[in-house]
Structures are given as structure tokens and as C-alpha cells.
Amino acid sequence: MDVYLRRDAQIYVTTTKATYAMAFHLPYYALRKGSEKSDRRKYKATRLRRSYELPLPRKPGEKGVRYYEAEVSGLTTGVDDFFYTTYCFVDTYFGSEELCPTYLDRRTDPLTAIRPLDFPVWNPRENYILPFSRRLRQVTEEQRDLINEFDDRMEEYTRKHFSPFHDRERSDISELRTVVATVTCFRKSTIDIISAWDRFAANSLGYFEGNSNNPGTKRWEEYIADLKSSVSELSFLRDRLEHRYHEFHELLQWMLSGSVLHQNQIANQNGQIAMRQEANIRLLAQLNILFLPLHLITAAFSMNMVPNSASWLLYLGVLIGSSVLTYFCAFNPWLHQVLFEKRRSWGGRS
Template sequence: MEGYHGSGRRHFKDDVFVWDKKFAVRQENAYIAERRLLKAEDNETIITAFINQFGSWLDPPQYSYRALRDFLEKAIDESGNPENILNTDPTPAPHSRILVLLDDRRDETGWQDAGGARHRARDWNSYAEGYPPQGESIECSMLNAGDLYRKQLRSKLDHGAERRILYICDMSPICGLALISTIPQYQATILRDFIQRYVSYRVFIGVSLSFGFTLEFHLPYYALRQHAILRKDPRGLRRCGKFITDRKRLEALEFLYEAQISVAIVGVDEWVWTAYCCTETYFGSEETIQYYHEQEVDAPSGGARPRHFPVWNPREYFLFILSLRFRQVTREWRNVSEALEDRLQHHEESVFNEGGETTSLTDNPSFGLTKEYTRTIDLLRLLHNALVKTIESWEYFQGGEVQYFEVTEHEALRKLWDSHLAGINKNMTELRSLRRMLYQRIEMFDNKRSGVSFLMLFLPVRLLIITACKCLADG
């Protein structure tokens, strides 16, 4: 992989990835789809209905969406009858943990003026240059799984809202079940793939135009934290383990954690859309839902924007969140990489003859040095491969689907979006540099391990020859 360099060049014709201009005007005839919720037939569960909705005979019959099914079915194992749990108000204590932050609102600007004349689109330049409207029918609240279920039993349109943002922290199986039990039917296939990618620790960046639009990204990453004890993911989704010991601070306990940030924005036009943002804070990666709610800030952006200063354009919101989360992920990768460099530095001491000591070229009888090199290589390859997937996903996206975010008729909006894309590219440059460092370390430790292994294999033969020669000389 060392020779791989993404160019970011477009590989498709410019007219392939074009944003449909119909989304700029209200698609009122499509709003009925927002009110048509997913329903299970008498002979199936809601999980089966969700997974099989709009299925194809060409789908694998046994292993399709296995990770998703296993995750959702944990809700049944943990709660017995999840429908009773979700319908009970207030939600029973074992399932009353706050997992969701809701932000509902509607923007009437540009739809109807004081004289009653209807306007079919908004002037996005004025939104980008000044302060956009705060909106109407605003509701911001913290929800547990039961609250989410009861809230979504009616369409957001019935509540007077059109733009809905759901920030979900450490999605539990019963929270996932509450979500799929109350979504519009047309979103079933979209959220099926979204949650499958989320629970499977998959990297993905993409746009889809089918009925409406879907803007989606998944950014898996590894985070390094110093804790007194290991903080395991209670859902069993993410792995964690002890990091390489710091020889300068043997008493410090450092752990490596898997985490993922997943976002999907689904809508029928640029007025009526829903954003789903899933983050993981089981190891202390960011602020709590309670903090975001009390500070009245936008949670998917990590509090980078006040709630009363909302983003109304779905493509702008997607780029805004993607750029901020890419920066977060890059910083986490930088922390892990710098710590690795520090931990592995002692393997290079013999090159500079520090302390007048040299590293032994032979292993001990228990192959301790070989085992250490192998563990190090395994860690380096794990990190390197994960980083390669992230880099490649962005480069594929940049080579085609990024064209959905080209805007020519709104100059102020174009400059703002270009700044988000420039920020992502800057972080990608650093991620490529970190990937090269990991690859170089893999090569170095592979060579060290091969050298030690060769010497260990050759040493018995060499000793046998020396012994034989000595016997001949003595005899």
C-alpha cells in the first residue's frame, strides 16, 4: 500500500452527480410519505419487517444484515417484551437512561410573504451571509428509548416540525428498536444500511438520490485514553484493550478504544428532512447529552454552533458536520500515532548508541523478542488498515459524489461549502502522513522480526559446527 496515493481526480462525467433542483422547492405531494410509518404484518416482527422491507430475491437468504438483526434482537433478550417497555410512560428505570437529544423546528421563510404570496424557494445567500431564522414550532428535549418511541409514533409534521435532528449517544439495542419501530416506511432501506454500517464498524461516505435524498458518512477511529480501569462498551459493539506500556511511566494505564461517528440526513426536499447522528462516549470521547442540552448548542457538531442559529440547508449541514468530525477523528489518530512513536522509540536507541548499549540481535529461549515484535506488528497493521479504509473512502467520494455539493447560483453558499471541503482535505493530508508512518513502522518491525528469527534458526546450526570443529581439533 505504500505506493498508493489518491489524487482526488474525478473518475466520472460531470453530469452524473448533479443535485436535483426539485429539492429546492417544496415537494408537498411527497409529504404523505413522512406520515406513512413502517408496520409489521401479523406473521412478522417489527425487526423482520424492517430488514425485509423492499427486499429483493437476489438478497442472500441467510446472512443478509446479520449484524443488524443480532444487535436489535438483544433488546428482546434484555427486556422480554420491548413493546411493553416502550409503551410504558414513564419508561421503566432499567431503560430510562437518556440516549437521545431531539431538535425539531420549521422554517417558513421564503414560503409565504405578508401578502399571502407563496415563494417556492429560499435565498440561501442571505442565510449564509447573515443570521438564518431561528424557526417555529421549536422543541428541544432529551429522550430515553421509550420517550423516542412515543414521540415518533406520530410524524414530525403532525407536531408542526419539518426539520428534525436526532443526536443518539451510545445507541442501545432497545433505542435502535424504538427508532426502527417508528420511522417512515420509505426510510426503512436507508436506515437498514445506516444502522448495519454503524454496528459493523464500517467506514462509508456517500450520497443517494432515491425518492428523496440521503447524505451519509461513517467514520470509525481509535482513541487513546488514560483510565484507572478499562471502560468496556456495555453494548459489546466496540473492542478495547491495553495499549503499549510507557517505559517512562510504568504506573500509567492507557487503553485503546474503538469508536465510530455515523450521520445520515434523509429528506424529501430541502424543507422536510431528518438528521440521525450516532456517537459513542462510553470511554469519554465528548460532552454528554445533558451538557449539549443545557448549553443550548448543536450536538452533532460537538457544540460548535448555537441551537438558535440553525443550519437549514441539508447539504450544508452535512458538510458542516463532516468537516468538524473529520477534524476530531484526525486529532484522535494523531494522538495514537504520536504515542506509538514514543513507545517504540527505544527500539531505535541502538542506532544512535544511546547509553553505550546495543540491542541484542538474538532472542531468548522463550522467544520474548519475537513475540514482542509480532504484537507490535499486529497493532500497527490494525491501525494502518483502518486508516487506509478511511482515506480511500474519502478519495472515492472526492472522485465523484462530492459533485453533489457544487453550487453556482449562490455565491456566499459556495464559499462556505468550499471552506468545509478545504478543511477536510487539510485533515486528509495529515491522515495520509500518519498512514505512511504506520507503514514504515510495519516494515521496520517486520525486518527486525525476520532478522531475529533467522538468527535463532541459524544459531543451533552454528553452535553444532563450532562444537564439531572443536571436537576434531581436540581429537
């Protein structure tokens, strides 16, 4: 159950002194067009299976092309070659799998979806390897359709948005991030199945080798060949995803670096504007200091407290003296530094 809930790809054979078990769990993604079909089942307060809109729509505002989480699991368990049970669970809640009564009405084995019920499989190993080969082919075809559609979209995107005549600054970084995340998701799903097969082939494939004394086991070689063909196609799809991942990851890094440079340019421009504003404010302050004594002395001599008999020489003398003192205090850095340092030291002592 945990393997099913975690969507782990596993293929294995286990044996004990009394029983054996042969199982496969193949999680994958399926491409479907149309309105979204939600999974009503819940697990830990969330939907058990989800679907996502396929990135890079071919037309602006295009919707309805989604990829769904799906999984196929099979289990054959028993005590010997004559007493065993086989299960097959196809979790495609979006409705792509036919119901069991439909297969029975057509007299078709639901495990493989193609084998007639009039020719049942008696051997437990064949009853495992045959559905496994058919279901892995189903998973491979679903992955192929999905990756082909997505690859066409990525090719069209790179041709439009990264041509020599395109303004690259308008490219959407968030869209590139979504593409990289989606490619990573598809790549992981494909790699997990291939890795599970590699472990199975190294440890358990010997259980299904043909026996010359039993002509019926020669069919197993066909099933194994079909399995290897599916894995080979998955490997090809994985390589395509690897190429697209590196391509779009580099584009994303290039766009991020370009965005940083653009932000640095804006910051430099803002810094230059701030420096010009600071220079203007400094000039305005200097002009205020220049005319401050004139305003102050003129205002003082215009008051009633100053007698009207005061001469212009007195006015000019006071104006010149106050101006010299003001300019000396305002434009003397040494005096300004001494005064402020003393004030800070006095404030620290208090």
C-alpha cells in the first residue's frame, strides 16, 4: 500500500519457504485533452491523484491539455505452480481504462486486455510476466505520447522566443521555471521505471528463463523481448528529456543572469539619480547658507528695536562679520568634525 501511495516504481520477486510473490508497480503520467477530471479520493486531506496543465500552450490562453497521475500495479502470489492468485490494479481515475464487465463481455482477459479467456494461462510465472509486458507497453505508449507533445511545444517555444530577431528580455522566467520543473517530473518518472527494471533484470529475471523441457515457456522469451523493447523506448525518451532539461535549464540560468544584470543597471541608474539629487540638495543648502546672513541681518535691522538712526556702515559691518563667521563654521570641515565628535562623546558619557 505504501508503494502505491508514494508512487514508487518497483518490480520484484520475493520468495520464502512457503510462499512467493511477484509484483510490479508502474507509476506514469497520461496526456488527456478536455475539461479537468478531479479525483474524489482523499489521502491525508488532499486528493490522492492530481492533474496539471501542460506548459507552453500552442495558442495564447489555450487550456484543456492536461497530464494526469496514473499507476498500474500487478501481483501474483501463491504457494506453488497450482495454487496462486493474480491481481491487477489500474489506477486511471480519469476514465481511460475499460471496466472489468466490458472485458468479460468480449471474453478478453482483463489482466492483459488482449488475451482471450478461452485460452487461460495456468503457469503463475507466465501469468505474471504476460500482464507485466502488456502493461509496461501501455505505460510506454502513454509516456511517449505525452513526451512527444511536450517536446513539440518546447521546440516551438525555443524557435519563437530565442530566435535572433526576438527580444529576449520579454521572455517569461516563471514559464521557464515551470518547463524545467515539468521536464524534471517526466524525467524522474521515466528513470524510476528504468531503474526498477534494471534491478529486476539483475536479480530476478532468471526465474523466467525458458526451459527446453517445457515448450510453453518459449513464449516467455517473447514477453521478455517485449519488456526489453519497452524499456529501450523509455531509455530513448529519457535521453530526449535529458537534452531538453539541460537546454531549458541553461536558458533559465541565462535569463536569470540577464535579469540580474538588468536589475543592476536599474540600480546603477537609480544610484546616479540619487547622486544628482544629493548634489542638487547640497547646492541648494550652500545657496541657503550664502544668503542666510543677509536675511538674518536684514530682518534684525528692520525690527523696531533697532533705531532708525543706525548707519549703513553699521549694517554692512554686522553683515560682513556675521557672513564671515557663518561661512567659516559652515565650510570648515575640521571645525565641523570637532564640534560633532564632542557632542557624540558628551552624549555617550551621559
